Amino acid sequence: MALLRRSRSAGSDSAGAPEQNPDDTPRRSPGDKAPPRRERRRTPWYVGLPVTLAAIVAFFLAGAHLGLFPSIPNPLERRTVDRSQPVLLRSIQDMKHFTGAQGNFQLVVDLDREAAFLPSALLGHRTLYVAAGTVDAYVDLAALEKGAVTVSGDRLSATVVVPHAQLAAPALDVGRSYVYLQQRGLFDRIGDFFSSNPGNQRQVEMLATQKIEQAAKDTELARRAEQSTRSMLEGLLRSAGFTTVTVTTAP
Template identity: 50%
Template structure:
């Protein structure tokens, strides 16, 4: 009588599956790095970008009554570092060196000028105007002139970038750059320059209309 042969199925233990998954991730990670440094291979596995965005929709229109009288260009180097407690930087932590370039406008809101703020003599040769002080607009970061110089990330952070919807996000350093540019604009002479330019503009405009004397002052 022949004894039937039993086939024994060898199942991989759970811990072995976990180790295999980590090894697979590491292989993919370091393979991506190698492809980026070997000439020719990067283009072979390159990606294509397709813009399938819909048309932009106009949501609202606002009338602008302010006079943009001066604009300042600023540049700041942001050095942002995030560390994890009880873990070395090689394991968990990020450090980004970012050059942020942007502009800040200074303007005078002519819409706040009332009837009592303008005095004209009877023969319309003299005018006295009282305007509100110049203000600073919001800092606008220029994406074409802003860039990351270097990015250092720990192993866990690089591993998380593989599964993140927005890897290597620069949102934090961009916000910090805008904050520093705004602070620099406040310490500059932008508002003073804006008031001077506004005065020159009004003197030239009213002078072309026949006014021989124009006085412009600024208040709260």
């Protein structure tokens, strides 16, 4: 009987003892609370919405600009609207000049404005301007002196003395003139940004006009105009019935 009691007590002791965890990790009882889990933060859906919309808009704008969507109008297409006022006629003048010759000129204006003690990268302005213009040479027939035209009694001979030819003001051809190169320093770029006339193109145009005018004076443009005027008057008087026509230039 004593042996049976000992075996039961030993069995009950072994049954009530907790089992050992081989890795020595303590086990939680059913009443213990589980440790809180770290939740992964998710980016809200509305944060990426502007980026997505911007990408979609950029895609459609690029496609419309490149012509990938013919049915969609290009919102970046520019149009030219002419809002000019009607042309006003100020005056009409009778011209008594005969243009006997015209000279066509072209030159490259190299205008460089630089500072004395600063490099051109900071303060300097260089412009290469290709200028094209014309100069007319004319004879003022209204300036004929009294007795400049003499006609013989039989109306077969005529003598005309015309004044010397003059040069008109140069006319710059804006269609063939353009700025070829423009280099500006840092301070000049800042100044041109706030200026109403960036680049000061008016200055190079005036310089080109002066150079064309001086070049016209150094040519035989006036002499060619006098020769052309004499030929015109001779042909005109011969067609009027004069057989002998003499046209000279006033001394």
